[in-house]
Amino acid sequence: MGITGIYKCDLVVYDGHKVVVIDVEFNSDYWLKLAADVNNFYLKFVYRQLTSGGENQNSASTCRKEVQLAVSAKTEHYPCGKCGIFLAENVIDNSEASINCECERKCGQWFHWRCVNFTPDPELESEPPWFCPKCVRNCDIVL
Numbered sequence: 001m002g003i004t005g006i007y008k009c010d011l012v013v014y015d016g017h018k019v020v021v022i023d024v025e026f027n028s029d030y031w032l033k034l035a036a037d038v039n040n041f042y043l044k045f046v047y048r049q050l051t052s053g054g055e056n057q058n059s060a061s062t063c064r065k066e067v068q069l070a071v072s073a074k075t076e077h078y079p080c081g082k083c084g085i086f087l088a089e090n091v092i093d094n095s096e097a098s099i100n101c102e103c104e105r106k107c108g109q110w111f112h113w114r115c116v117n118f119t120p121d122p123e124l125e126s127e128p129p130w131f132c133p134k135c136v137r138n139c140d141i142v143l
């Protein structure tokens with residue numbers, strides 16, 4: 001429900017005699033907790049599985065490309081780890097931009113730049129790994 005954006009659905013159970021329909025409402029608190037785990041699972045197991053080796057190099061690289069698209073599409077549905085607002089689908093300026101935590105613990109959380117006071121350094125060609133405030137605290141990372 002969190003991924004498809006549906007706020008209400010029916011859970012239909014048939015026990016062989018009668019059908020029971022239960023209204024299920026979207027629980028955003030639960031979803032926020034779940035989203036980070038789902039992201040972790042996807043990146044750690046599904047993504048790794050799809051991108052590791054393969055007999056046919058060509059098909060492996062096509063596959064990798066598709067997976068990368070899927071990953072970036074997925075992050076669009078992620079709530080900011082700070083404010084909980086879902087990350088923008090089309091980022092048009094820096095106020096919508098987001099960054100993900102790359103700590104060893106792989107908390108997998110995404111944050112709005114504005115929520116973590118992040119500004120990219122224009123001098124650098126590629127951004128150094130970024131760690132969320134929680135991971136910085138928990139891992140004693142020295143920045």
Ligand SMILES: [Zn+2]
Pocket residue numbers: 080081082083084085111112115
């Ligand atoms: Zn935010």
Ligand SMILES: [Zn+2]
Pocket residue numbers: 101102103106107108109131132133134135136
């Ligand atoms: Zn983190």
